[in-house]
Amino acid sequence: MEGKTIVITSGKGGVGKTTATASLGAALALEGKRVAVVDMDIGLRNLDVVMGLENRIVFNVVDAAKGKCKLKQAAIKDRRVENLFLIPASQSDNKDALSPELMKQFAKELRREFDFTLMDCPAGIERGFENAVAAADEAIVICTPEVSSVRDADRVIGLLYARSITPKLVVNRIVPAMVEKGDMLSHEDVVDVLSIELIGLVEMDEQVVVSTNTGIPSVLQKGSVAGEAFRRIAMRINGQPELPIAVPQGQKRFWKKVGRKLGFGK
Amino acid sequence: MLNGILRKILGKGGSREVAKKRLKFALVYDKLEVSNDILSDLQADVIEVISRYFEIDKSGLKLDIQRMEDKTALVVNTPILSAKRKVIAA
Numbered sequence: 001m002e003g004k005t006i007v008i009t010s011g012k013g014g015v016g017k018t019t020a021t022a023s024l025g026a027a028l029a030l031e032g033k034r035v036a037v038v039d040m041d042i043g044l045r046n047l048d049v050v051m052g053l054e055n056r057i058v059f060n061v062v063d064a065a066k067g068k069c070k071l072k073q074a075a076i077k078d079r080r081v082e083n084l085f086l087i088p089a090s091q092s093d094n095k096d097a098l099s100p101e102l103m104k105q106f107a108k109e110l111r112r113e114f115d116f117t118l119m120d121c122p123a124g125i126e127r128g129f130e131n132a133v134a135a136a137d138e139a140i141v142i143c144t145p146e147v148s149s150v151r152d153a154d155r156v157i158g159l160l161y162a163r164s165i166t167p168k169l170v171v172n173r174i175v176p177a178m179v180e181k182g183d184m185l186s187h188e189d190v191v192d193v194l195s196i197e198l199i200g201l202v203e204m205d206e207q208v209v210v211s212t213n214t215g216i217p218s219v220l221q222k223g224s225v226a227g228e229a230f231r232r233i234a235m236r237i238n239g240q241p242e243l244p245i246a247v248p249q250g251q252k253r254f255w256k257k258v259g260r261k262l263g264f265g266k
Numbered sequence: 267m268l269n270g271i272l273r274k275i276l277g278k279g280g281s282r283e284v285a286k287k288r289l290k291f292a293l294v295y296d297k298l299e300v301s302n303d304i305l306s307d308l309q310a311d312v313i314e315v316i317s318r319y320f321e322i323d324k325s326g327l328k329l330d331i332q333r334m335e336d337k338t339a340l341v342v343n344t345p346i347l348s349a350k351r352k353v354i355a356a
Contacts, residue, residue, distance in 0.1 A: 147289045151292050151293060155296070184285075185286060189285075193289055
């Protein structure tokens, strides 16, 4: 059976695309799938360090897509998670090194080899975005509960629709206490504005910093709420779309619980 | 919880409501952004249609998108030289 290619995109930079790609890739591999994560940010590669595989790069996505090496040579095997592979970006080329046509060809090869291929899309909506999206069957849009991020997500969703892709939404870095105080957009607000299907909610989690510091995916860290959320998103991607989406609650204190019961929450 | 009670009593919203309002406005604005190409195509079409009924000063025609607080309007302004007599088809 042919695999699926999914682009992880956002428009705005710094909202957690790379972390999401690494986490979802690891989680899908833990589910027993054969997974490739592809860094499409040509010239500014980062997925390799987030995954702790930066010392093992020989070939990259440009080499593989152009046929300068075999796909198997460019795919770095993760030693901690079985069936997880990284195809790193090239650091020396620029974004014109790839083209949408080339990526469409390359995607065929990826679908044959892997159950899931996750593309970490660069920020912006220029050539790098075009390249990443050209190879994708599906899309996941990551956004944070901030005005700038949601606005960019809206733009990207429009561009994806124009390419006949119906994206799904992950709201990342939710701070429940701020939402409760009325100082942060809630996930309902975001979904209301963007009106696309939600596939997961991820709470702000300091463990993610630790995870990128050490290069160990957050889904492998015990007690990481973000890691747990990404694992559940991976299950939804992997044939359990009906798995309920939990709303981040944060640390609940006694009086807050009482307040919520009395209707003073939110 | 105290915050919640105070907010309920005073009816004061946090920055969340401000954010949502600004976001909705920004998205509406973004979608109304019309490229100059489209605007000049529209201008050519408008001139053609009006010219069927009026003699107009084509160089004096102005086409503009005006944004107000809660509405957006397309404003066409043109000097009319004369009305055209209807030619009755034989």
